Amino acid sequence: MPRNTHALAILGPDLVDKLAHTRVLMVGAGGIGCELLKNVVLTGFGDITLLDLDTIDLSNLNRQFLFRKKDVKKSKALVAARTAQAFNPSCKITPIHGNIKEDKFDVPWFKSFDIVLNALDNLDARRHVNKMCMAANVPLVESGTAGYLGQVQPILRDSTECFDCMPKPTPKTFPVCTIRSTPSTPIHCIVWAKSYLLPQLFGEQEDDESELDQAAAQGENATEIANLRKEARAFRKVRESLFSALPEQAAALVFNKVFNEDIKRLLSMADMWTARKPPTPLDRDLILTDKFVPPAVPAPSSSEPSRRANATVTVNGTGSSTIPNGGVASSSSQAKLKDQRQLSLKDNVQLFDESLSRLAARLSSGKETSISFDKDDSDTLDFVTATANLRATAYAIENKTRWEVKEMAGNIIPAIATTNAIISGLIVLQALHILRAQATGKAFPVASPSHASGIRIAGLQAGKPSVPLSTYYVSPPNPSCGICRDQYVSLQCDPAQVKLGELINAVLRAERGMEEDEDMEDAEGEDDESERREVSVYEGQRLLSDPDMDDNLGRTLESLNCTRGKFLTIVDEDEVFENVVLALSPLP
Ligand SMILES: Nc1ncnc2c1ncn2[C@@H]1O[C@H](COP(=O)(O)OP(=O)(O)OP(=O)(O)O)[C@@H](O)[C@H]1O
Numbered sequence: 244m245p246r247n248t249h250a251l252a253i254l255g256p257d258l259v260d261k262l263a264h265t266r267v268l269m270v271g272a273g274g275i276g277c278e279l280l281k282n283v284v285l286t287g288f289g290d291i292t293l294l295d296l297d298t299i300d301l302s303n304l305n306r307q308f309l310f311r312k313k314d315v316k317k318s319k320a321l322v323a324a325r326t327a328q329a330f331n332p333s334c335k336i337t338p339i340h341g342n343i344k345e346d347k348f349d350v351p352w353f354k355s356f357d358i359v360l361n362a363l364d365n366l367d368a369r370r371h372v373n374k375m376c377m378a379a380n381v382p383l384v385e386s387g388t389a390g391y392l393g394q395v396q397p398i399l400r401d402s403t404e405c406f407d408c409m410p411k412p413t414p415k416t417f418p419v420c421t422i423r424s425t426p427s428t429p430i431h432c433i434v435w436a437k438s439y440l441l442p443q444l445f446g447e448q449e450d451d452e453s454e455l456d457q458a459a460a461q462g463e464n465a466t467e468i469a470n471l472r473k474e475a476r477a478f479r480k481v482r483e484s485l486f487s488a489l490p491e492q493a494a495a496l497v498f499n500k501v502f503n504e505d506i507k508r509l510l511s512m513a514d515m516w517t518a519r520k521p522p523t524p525l526d527r528d529l530i531l532t533d534k535f536v537p538p539a540v541p542a543p544s545s546s547e548p549s550r551r552a553n554a555t556v557t558v559n560g561t562g563s564s565t566i567p568n569g570g571v572a573s574s575s576s577q578a579k580l581k582d583q584r585q586l587s588l589k590d591n592v593q594l595f596d597e598s599l600s601r602l603a604a605r606l607s608s609g610k611e612t613s614i615s616f617d618k619d620d621s622d623t624l625d626f627v628t629a630t631a632n633l634r635a636t637a638y639a640i641e642n643k644t645r646w647e648v649k650e651m652a653g654n655i656i657p658a659i660a661t662t663n664a665i666i667s668g669l670i671v672l673q674a675l676h677i678l679r680a681q682a683t684g685k686a687f688p689v690a691s692p693s694h695a696s697g698i699r700i701a702g703l704q705a706g707k708p709s710v711p712l713s714t715y716y717v718s719p720p721n722p723s724c725g726i727c728r729d730q731y732v733s734l735q736c737d738p739a740q741v742k743l744g745e746l747i748n749a750v751l752r753a754e755r756g757m758e759e760d761e762d763m764e765d766a767e768g769e770d771d772e773s774e775r776r777e778v779s780v781y782e783g784q785r786l787l788s789d790p791d792m793d794d795n796l797g798r799t800l801e802s803l804n805c806t807r808g809k810f811l812t813i814v815d816e817d818e819v820f821e822n823v824v825l826a827l828s829p830l831p
């Protein structure tokens with residue numbers, strides 16, 4: 244039986260034939276990408292370009308089934324292509340180990356594909372591919388998964404909204420004073436450890452006054468801000484001791500400043516604690532000799548999940564305190580996996596000491612000039628776990644295991660192989676719908692309340708196990724979208740020769756329908772034409788010229804760092820004409 248018998252029966256000969264000649268770009272060869280490549284190859288797509296910037300990590304193997312242990316540290320794109328090639332030797336797979344944002348992947352390069360399938364994990368790369376597909380007018384199938392949820396969105400220029408038509412919610416942030424002075428939940432302590440303490444001790448040395456200026460401008464408590472400024476200055480001294488004192492002394496110094504003196508100082512601001520429970524300074528010597536009595540963690544409110552409801556005392560005391568699931572801290576939990584073990588208060592102090600000296604040694608060795616949080620860097624994860632828990636103890640907040648801290652600090656929602664597999668199947672179905680519609684040569688049919696058949700968003704929803712799949716109508720483009728409503732023009736030129744002024748004149752001439760020899764102006768733009776439009780020119784967010792700023796008009800594009808792959812946006816100051824976006828590409 245020929246390989247495509249089933250595909251022929253299901254899709255029909257026309258579409259099957261089209262697939263063999265369809266050029267598809269796949270961006271990302273991770274969790275979704277591996278599943279998707281397998282599907283795309285087995286469906287019968289004939290010409291696949293697969294791009295990924297990363298190498299294979301051990302932690303990928305639980306769900307990225309095109310990779311084996313021997314492949315760790317090799318290029319994802321190359322290994323995935325090699326593995327999938329064996330599934331269908333007649334298809335051509337071109338792997339590229341690179342970043343999709345590189346300038347060489349410009350608009351003409353995107354135009355060379357019939358369809359683009361995204362299998363990415365970050366907003367930045369997704370937005371970039373969206374823009375390139377809008378500029379090149381190539382259909383895009385966008386996808387994402389988070390735990391048990393997933394979504395596949397077809398994006399078709401002029402027919403559907405694009406990825407950027409609606410603003411995306413920004414990641415949650417917390418007021419500075421909550422993080423720095425008045426935490427009330429574990430995440431507040433984790434954010435403090437990861438984004439404040441770790442950078443203060445091991446990050447780039449920069450003054451954090453501007454963050455405080457901003458907080459003051461936003462009306463946060465003025466005395467508190469003044470105190471935080473003092474504290475920041477005191478930190479510089481502590482940081483120096485990390486590299487001059489013996490490790491044991493340095494750990495004690497940092498501990499006492501952060502978990503004792505700073506907390507005492509906060510306590511002295513009585514008005515802060517009239518409506519909330521004051522923190523308890525930690526005494527290092529008492530903790531290490533098992534004599535410290537930590538403040539009790541209040542029982543969780545009834546809205547907490549029930550498995551926590553029988554928690555009685557603190558999770559972080561000495562050997563005698565209980566942990567939420569009823570065991571005794573430290574001793575009985577030692578049998579558990581290291582990461583999932585509930586640490587005692589003393590364990591946390593020891594973990595603090597060890598990780599602090601490991602991090603200090605890394606900076607002292609001179610190999611690194613600064614260290615920032617990375618969930619896969621165990622020194623930073625240990626440090627954040629220990630310091631977040633110590634702070635939580637001082638504030639009578641529940642402690643977290645190293646495993647939980649990793650999830651919370653890394654904003655990680657566990658990736659589920661089955662979700663990726665289902666979503667990858669839906670991506671191929673969406674691609675087939677689009678290709679079939681494309682073959683008719685008419686506008687894409689988009690489903691709406693009055694027109695049931697057509698392209699839709701497909702998703703995997705939570706909370707309804709009986710109906711896991713759902714579809715949604717696609718919205719039309721947002722008329723004010725700055726990405727898909729702009730006019731894109733591919734501009735082939737030699738940036739070393741063309742000057743910005745010449746370029747603007749050429750565009751304005753085109754707008755007035757004039758021939759080149761009708762033009763009276765030169766590059767430096769001694770223009771005396773009253774009807775000339777006033778325009779501003781931007782590269783990305785960077786302003787290159789406007790009616791009052793003509794310094795750059797005589798400069799070449801190259802000298803302005805406007806080369807292949809960059810976009811120049813020409814904005815009509817009178818808003819009569821829509822923005823024109825020039826996509827710079829090389830001469831043939
Ligand atoms: N700008 C980019 N250019 C090319 N590939 C990218 C870009 N940004 C992300 N990727 C790739 O997209 C893939 C996304 O896959 P996935 O979400 O499974 O992430 P992962 O890095 O494999 O796993 P995890 O993040 O859970 O450790 C990754 O392989 C990543 O390298």
Ligand SMILES: [Zn+2]
Nearest residue numbers: 405408724727
């Ligand atoms: Zn848009």
